[in-house]
Amino acid sequence: MNKLVKLFITSISAITLALVSFSSSFAKVEGDYIVLGSAISLTGKYSSNGVHTQNGYNMAVDRINKMGGVEVQGKKYKFEIIYYDDESNPKRAAQLAERLIKQDGVHYMLGPYSSGLTKAIAPVTEKYKIPMVEANGASRSLFTKGYKYLFAVLSPANQYLEVAIDLAVEKNGGKGVRIAQAFEQDAFSQDVRLGILDAAKRTGSEIIIDDKLPKELNDMAATLAKVKATKPDVLVVSGHTKGALTAIRQISEMKVDVPMLAMTHCDAAKLSKQHGKKSEYALCASQWHKNLSYKDKFFGSGKKYDKDFKKEFGYAPPYQSAESSAALLVFKDAFERANSFDRDAVRDALKTTEMQTFYGNIKFGPGGQNTAKPMILFQVRCKGDDCENKVVAPTKWASDKFYHPIPKWSERS
């Protein structure tokens, strides 16, 4: 009896397995749909940005489908995305990537949120030769591993604040500046740091404070006291949203006067909203801003994207959403140029991408990073208690003049 039961269970599981593998071989394109897969952080510590990413993807899928979809070999297809929640956990993300590929038969992937999770997924997509277009993993190490199926629409992390150093040198009459920097000890922030080191070398600048903030640190008083004592020309801080909020809080409380303050994650931290006037004059690196003049036929301009996104989701799109939308435009373009659903053909098409989207120009370098789009810097400027982010660099896109040096705290109201 026992043996019979065992035999029964074995055969059932065998049939199920067979069915699963059978169905999966058709799953990449089902009927009129091209199925994409994505593991995304809908819960856990990245959930806010995970949702921004998902909204960006969904917005682009709707728009592309509404405007005729993707044309491959004379037939129109629509995009569809299978999502799983990776709980902001890299291990889970890698498992889900396997599941998307092996069980759901997904042949084309969209990236998760954050460099860490992209790093967890990339080896899996690489192993199964699945092209992945990602929009939220900026860490430089993603692009030095020789991945062949990974494409990122965003600028790599080391470029985030290089522009700021160039700007400081320019303001200093072309002479090198004295830089104080504080970076969290995580892959992304350390990449930003490497970018600064390069820029310092290039411009003959000197780094006088180089603090590495522990991940659990929420107090920067010591770093800022050093800054006060050494009076650098530029202070650079990168430590995700926590770092940005802590820095502004303590700079304003300790009345630290620096001529220039450059940071990352200001918009994710809602700096101008949470800290108001205290955050004025902070320079922030950003992948995208609605005022840039890039255009495409799906979303029109950045301003139009901003408007449509607000209408659909009820909040202004952060750059995480914009770059995620751009990822789908890249996929659509690649499918049409490949004119095939063959993974390698699609990958080759992705490799030769050269296009403009509302988010920026996209052209992939040898490591898969986007080399065609510069980072932008905006500066927080306030009118009364109303603070806004104004683009100040590069000059081509600038809507406002860069305010330099930052007035002393004693002169600020």
Add this chain to the structure above:
Amino acid sequence: MDFLIFKAPMLMVQASLDGILLGILFALIAYGMALQWGVMNIINIAQGDLVILGGYIAYTMYLAGIHPAWGVIVSPIIMYFVGVLLYKLVINKVVDRDLFISILATFGIAIVFQQLMNFVFGADVVVAQSEYGTTMLFDNSVTLPNSKIFSAFISVLYAVALVVYMKKSRLGRAIRATAQNARAAKILGVDTEKVYAATFGINAALCGIAGALISITLTLHPYVGLPYTVRSFMIVIVAGLGNLPAVAISGMGLGLFEEFADYILGTEFRIGAVFMLLVFILVYRRFKLSKKREYLK
């Protein structure tokens, strides 16, 4: 290597004051931990998450237009009941069990709290603004945020109040009796069940105060509770259980040590230095204990 701190004596003053002010706040959290550890023999891994929850209560008030400093009164009241509820639901089932079980149980509570806070308040890092301004000393070369001074002052106030309460009140004496010998206290008519619930409630209330103070001095995020747990754990290990002055001194000492480690060893070794100190203290204690044992022989 040149040590900036020795070149600029004002930095020494700044570092000391920063360290002490922050240390006092951590000592408050640690005192709560020492209290319930001493009374119930439970190491509460969820300590830091209770702190953050307390902070979110103050932050919610701030969003509603009330000054977040009122959180130091509202938050402990709410957190007391959260603590009692937590005791009734989970802690009373593990209170006289193995220490390991209590660690597991409170670890579970910590995860549940994190996810709940993430669900309710979102995953964004938030701050509440006190607009207390800054105190400048020595011709503007040493700056102290008034919010930090305020938080140290409130911490001291509550700590003193608690000590007096523990000495004078009936419940306080019952708590101390239970800590000394739960069985004897029970025989002499102390309702230990009630004492445990109250102790856990008081601990949660202390966390609530600390959380409200953190909302105006540092930052809040659903997942930053653990460093507070670890910090208070260390303070308690150094100070020992049931000794408030020792907890206060060890809190301030750790705060100071951390600030100076930052200047001398570098920011990246700041936390590492504290752990090194912890290892050193544990080894030293063992060494001292073994000497005592020899003496007894």
